[in-house]
Each structure stands twice: as C-alpha cells, then as structure tokens.
Amino acid sequence: MLKKLFFWVITVLVLVIIVAPLAWIYLTAFKGQADLFAADLRRFVFFKPTLENFVVLFRDYDFWPNLLNTLIVSVVGTLVTMACSLMAAYSFARWNTGGGDILFMTVSTRMFPMAVAAVPHFVFFKMLGLLDTHFGLILLYVFFNISFATFLLYGFFNEVPKEVEQAAMIDGYGRMEVFRKIVFPLIGPGLAVTSVFCLIWMWNEFFFAFLFTRDDARTVNVLLSSFWGGLQVQYGLMTAGAAITILPTLVAAWFMQRYIIRGLTFGAVKG
C-alpha cells in the first residue's frame, strides 16, 4: 500500500513538473494585462479569459504570413528530403552500397556544427541572392535532415525481407516496379514517421531561420523571438503565438508515442 502511494506520488509529481510549464503557455495566452503578472496563485488559473492577445497578434503582426512561411519551408523541405533519402536509403539497404563507409559518412554529417556552416553559407547565399528566400532555407533544411532521414529509412528498409523483392523480380517485375509496387507500400509507417520527424525539425529550427530570414521568408519562431528584448517583453503576445505554434508538435508527440524514441535514436531503439 505504502509502495503504491510512493509510486503515484512520484508519478504525479513528475507529470506536474512536465506539464505545468506547457500549461502555463496556454493559460498565459488567454490572460489580459492585469492578470499577466498577478502574484495571487488563485489568479494563475481563475482569471477572466480574453482573446486580446490573439487579436493583437493577428492584427498588428505578421503572424499568419510567418506561420505560412514556416509551413511552406517545412512541407517542401520534408518532401525534398524524403525523395532524396528514400532513394539513398534503398540503395544502402539493398546493396550495402559503399560497404557501410558512405553510410557512416552520411550519418556523421549530423554531427556537423551549424555554426561552422553558418558563415560560409551566409556569404554564399548573399552572393546568390538566396538570403530571406524560402528556397534558400529549404536547401539548408534539406541538407541538415537528409542524413538523419536516410539512416532512419535505412532501418525501416532493412525490415523488408529481400526475398519478397526477389520473388517479385522472378515474376517479371523490373527494379523500379518492385520499388514502387512492393517496397514502397511495405515501409508506409517508416515513411510516415521519418516525414513527421523532418517536419518537426524544420518547424522548430531557429538558428538558421534567425540568421537567414528577415521579412519575406521570416519563420514564426523568428517572429516569436522578436517579442523578447527591447524595452519590454511582450509575454502575452509571445505565449499566444507559442500556443498556436507548438500545437502541431504536441499533437505529433501524443500520436507518435510509439515512434518518438525510435526516431530520436536514429532507429537504434525500437521503443
């Protein structure tokens, strides 16, 4: 009995610590100026909810256009990443192309420090006029995700038995047909998981978005970061924006429970 009590006390405590800060975003987003910094604990939760923050955010700031930029960059970036890494992962998984060395090289680019890439790309992009464009940001995001996506997909491809493909080829299917009609449908879940991870990485990315975009392609994270600093921190606006922006990631986390660990460990832990 005591053990059970101990178990639930710890569990609930951990959950409160984990959930409270996230809940704080959603509480603050609906608070008016008067409640924002109230010290009374009752007013943490019981306050007069208002949509004021959202109204100001949508009216006075480029929130929707910036969110749209984030969406465009992450969706297009993910599609391109998936196309390239699908092909590469298939090649690695079926023929062990390069005897593992190329695959290792590919994965090790994930360790590549962004700060190293920032300056050269900045100068390069400036020269080509790619600064503050969706295209430029997409290119960078594809590069940063392609190794990860390739490796994750490689793991999923390995789970498709070679015999299935061989059987299909004996039946007269060409290599392309085998890929399209046999393998592709079989790795459906892998495809979904990998895409969601790329999507979320791109959705959350800040460093490059901050350096490389200003107006036209400014992503929503950069807008949110601009509420910090200056004379006053606009917490109401910040949390209102954050409440909308993190919603997809929270939903993804909830529905991908089974796959999060697998994705984050590059497929090493099945979770």
Added chain:
Amino acid sequence: MLSNSPPLTGPLAEREARKPTIWETLTSERYFRWTLLIPLLVLLAIFMLYPLIYSIYFSFHDWGMQGDPTFTGLHNYRQLVFDENFLMAFRRTLEVLVICIVVELGVGLGLALLWNRDFRGQNVVRGLSLLPLLVAPLILSLLWNFILDFNFGALNHVLQAIGLPKLNLWKPSIALFTICGMTIWQWLPFSTFVLLAGLKSLPRDVFEAARVDGASRWYTFRRLTLPMLTPLIMIIVVLRSMWLIRLFDPLFGTTRGGVNTELLDWITYRTSFVMFDIGYGSAMAIVSWAVTMALCLVMFRQLMKQMAPRT
C-alpha cells in the same frame, strides 16, 4: 564495354544493338544503386565540404566581411589558445555536457525502473511525459525566461505563496545551472523512455533465476540490469553529447550569452555575426568542429555497429 561484348542473337539483339541511353545506363541493375545515391552525395558535398573548406581558408585570414581578406597564418589559432572567453565557453560547454548527461541518466534510470510495470493509465503517463520532447527549444527558452523571472515569474510567486524566499535563478553564479535545468527538463523523457524500452526487453527468465538463487535486489540490479542496459546508456551518451555541444536555442530566449553562460556555439555566433570577425569566428568554428568530431567519432562508430541490422 558494349562493343566488346559478343553479338547477340534472338529477341535481345534488337535492344542491345543500339547504344543505351543515359537513363537506361543509370537504371541498369549495375549502376542503379549509385544512381540512387546521386542526390544525397551532391547535397552533402555542396553543403558540407564547401563550408568546411571555406572555414578552413578563412581561419588563416583576417576578414571582416568587407574588403580583401589578409593572410595571417596561424594568428587566429594562436589568439584562440589565449582567449579567456573562448576557453571559458569551452569549459562551460563541457560542464553542461557532464551535468546534463549525468542527471538525465540518473533520474531517467530511476523513473524507468519506477515505470517498468503495468499500471493503470500508463499510456497517459507516457503520452504526457513525451510532450516536451518535440517542442521547439527556442519557444521553451522564451517560456522559461518568463516562468523563472525574479520579479514576476510564476515560480517565485509559488515560492512566496508557500512562504519560501524568492530565487534569483539568473544570477551569474547559477545561471548556467538554470540553463542545464531547462535542458534536462526537456530531455529527461528521452533517456527515461530509452531505458524503459531497454528494461521492457530484458529477458525475464534470467531475473527469475536470480531471484530463485536468492540474489538481493541491489545485486541483481548491479550485476544483471545495468550491464544489459549498457548499450542503451551508450546510445544516450553519444546522442546527447552530440546535441548538447551544439546548445544554442536555450540561450537565445534567456541570457543571450550573458551572466556567465556563454557556450561554444554562442561565442562562435557572436564572433562571426555580431562582431563580424569572420576569420576569428571561422577558427573557432573549425576548432569546435574538430572537437565534436574527436568526441563523437569514436562513440559513433560503436553506435553504428549496434544499429547495423541484426541478420
């Protein structure tokens, strides 16, 4: 190659008679595997080799984005060795690395052991715990800055309400630990659930046998559970080191490198993009790249072996 092959007869002859188009060559059984790699290799070459070579080049020059770079030899690197700010940033990064990984492993293992059973609502517990993992670190840093504020942060309101003194978490002596705390908060579920996955996959009969033999729980844990979890602990250490060395976003919404919290990537960023000292910034970037590689490559090879398909 084709001209040397013997003339074919039968239905294939017609197809082989003409020279294969580029598309046919690329998709032939022999070259298809390489064709599939072209986009990947091209992208990696452009986006990795180019900045690397570029950075190495400029690390030997003095350049401020305007005018011509002047060659200064090893000057930038010599300056780096004696640059107290850089060395401190380096040390802090290592501190963050050790603190975060130790706490995440320790607490994570504790929680994993606690949750390694079937209980009611375990899916809800898992779902809620995993929520922070995918949220943008930048947004979390802005949020923490608000919650932990000395004057109007929610944490201090709570502390005051229950009669405790207010905490100033952003004073220079402890701000770095606050940053660690923020990071640990976000990543604790990661180590917890990796280890939990490990615990769930352990063979039950071994533990049964140990229990029958009268082994104490501590003995079982030390001699059976821990060794069997070692590969997973390795994975956590490798991946977390990789990400922690690159810590940037959590600083942005909070201290911005002030109050003794400047880390490796932040000082590199500041040197290049705030002070526009490209040459010196490149030298920092190269050093930080080399350190990351040295630190991760060995561990990574190990990791790759584990991830290789078990057939």
